[in-house]
Amino acid sequence: MIQKINDFQFGTHYHLEKYKFDNGLQVILFPDKSVPVFAYHTWFHVGSRNEREGITGIAHFFEHLMFKETTNFKEGEFDRKLEEAGGKINAATYVDWTFYRQSLPIESFDMICELESDRMQNVILSQKQLDSEREVVANERRFRVDNNPTGVMYEELYKLAFTSHPYHWPVIGWMKDIESINLEDCMTFYKQFYAPNYATIVVVGDIDTQHTLQTIDRFYGKIPSSKSTHAQLPKEKEQTQQKEMHLELELSSPRVLLGYKVPQATHRDLPTLELLQSLLFQGRSSRLYRRLVHTDQIATHASGWVNHTKDPGLFIIDVALKKDHQCEEAIAIIDDELQKIVNTSIPKEELQKCKTKVETSFWEQLKTVDDKAQSVGFHETVYGDYRMMFEEVHQISSITSEQIQSACKTYLRPENRTIIKATPKR
């Protein structure tokens, strides 16, 4: 049985439909007939949030193992078939999700359904596979973190900001855990999370709805669901004082990260925080970018973004300073600009400018079939409803100066932040 959950029209070009199968599998279809290709994304509702100390990194590790042998396809056959078909293949893991993405010519639709449904149930987990991939993952960690100052700083930021929630540990995992994850851990993880009731398939492109649903049903319909678990994750205590750490790294000049605790993606204040981010960092005329890089000229780079997560996350500010300047100078300017926002109403023109920039960014994420699938999959997985990607733009258009000021006062205050200061090794 396939149940239609909803459909959604946006403008004249975009029409989406969401379906649910008996085994819990969700499917979202987004036809785009302008090119003879399609994107096929499988979003699993599992990420590093579903790990524990001792097996940190297993969600990401598993992303690697999913490209290995299955009972029906030898090692390498998955990649080989897709690449021979002209496909682009990749995968990614984060705190709340893991997703597998392919973009393919339309002729390959049945093939990708067969391959993806196969590896959802038939991956062969062996010690040999585990050990060979362990070294690749360890090397990825050396590349992304151990030999990369940016990686070190972000790892330390989350480690310090979150003390009890799983966002505390890095998605790639601690090296000691990467080295010790065992076969049993992997089997348990696979059995639990790689099941239709933990997955949402997003298909965007030159598709026929009827054929697409029938084909997905043919390949996935009989896969049993796993027993859903809703483990209560530890809640972070409210942060009441500023946390701070200083690192000496192999850097050319100082750099500072500030992470302010903000609510989960579905919270009503998130669109306001998104607009606040635009006011501070989007474009050369944004307040903090201009002040840090152009007016006071203490930084070469200044950016900020809201990390949209299932549980409360961070509003991150990242400033790369010029070599003769100190992290404290940047922090003082940030505090000054934030205080100005709290104290003074934002001019109407400036507010409109930010809304226009957000509108442009919205269209930016809808360029290719792959972009569209990613946006839909992300919103469905993190927000629980893909329609939020369209709704958020609408919400932002009506946000007022008072709302931004209030959000700034509530969330971007010193006692609610974690600071990582990094200076060059002497």
Added chain:
Amino acid sequence: MQIPSFQKLDTFDTIMVSKRDRPVVKFVIMFPFGAEVDPHNQQGLTNITGDMLLRGTKSLTRTEIENKLDELGASLSIYTGFHSVSIEGQILKRNFPELLRIIQTILSESTFDEDELEKLKNEITSQLRHRLDDDQGLAKTAFNREMFVGHTYAQEVMGNEKTLSSITKENVETHFKTYFSSKQVLIGLSGDTSNAMLDLCVMTIKRSLPTNDIPQPNAASMNFPKGKILLFVDKPERTQTHFFIGHPTMSMLDPHAFDFLVYQTAFSGGLFQAKYMQEIRVKRGWAYGAYGSVDYRKYASTSYLYTFPKNVDTADAISTSLDLYAQAREGTILSTSDIEFAKHYLYRSFPFKIDTPGKILSQKIHQKHLGLPEDYIETYRHHIEAVQADNIHNRISDFFTKQDFLISVLGSKDTLLDQLVERLKPDQVKVISFEELI
């Protein structure tokens, strides 16, 4: 999607790729000169001249320009390459005419303010310094410097601290007057566009700039390194290295360029199934990524392999890479089915080269820039289909060098250098500090 051709409008080469599903327009205005015209000891002058266009005009301050662009929801950047300068970005369709007014202002009224020039030089110097944090980028920079020593391609488009310090307001003004002409400017639009918008764009450029001829640069000769050269970039406390191994190779205009494209794709083209990825990552687990690529340039192209193993695997990984190169040249590493596989991939993935109007625009401009035939994209699949494994085997010696390899390694000298020298037995060893690369 239809692939359009370039059209002459007035004196301009123009191209427009329309698709109306998003109310966004991408624009490119490209000038036919780049960092290659930088005077000796003033590397970075072209780049700085381009950037100064956004730093103030007679009627708009820099702040006002930035405010206006952000109000319009526009992104506008000026990119300098070795052979071109382009003004490009994107904007909501409804604001396009207003954007053109800003472009007209910056092209016809820029003041090249002295204070802004000093600020910009300072900013670029800081950006160059930040590059010291990027190990992969440093290994690649070292590779290019050594490969093209004495040629523009060895330089940074942004210049360096010393050359930047010598650039004055007068230099910038003269450079602008000399080179920023409407002659041979290329204009491209994609997205939610119309003929009226293209006409308006042409009119704007015509009104903004004079039509003077621009001096042609003298192409410097190339003296590629000979023998096996180990260039070691020393950076302390690395637990991992980044290395590039490569040599000069054929241009995209070569009659056998498609044979090479197919062979290179099968050997190291960034696919999981490519031989290099299989040997380095899949079989040996030495690195998370291992791939090769070709940097196609107007005067000389280079082919290289790149990976990033941990220290103890570095000598083995370089040695294996050199063995793989030798096998590739001998034609013993790839079977006919490997070559057919690469052909299928290139043929069938072609729709992804043209699945957005922006990509078609970029492809068309890139091919014109490199002097490729006008129908390069249209005939791409035909050329791929025509590649025959037998012909490739007769041409392999043109694709890869036998002995002239440049090996650029970023790592910690104390841990690795002796070991690498002993293992690789290079004809020449050069050691530089990573800090010399800015």
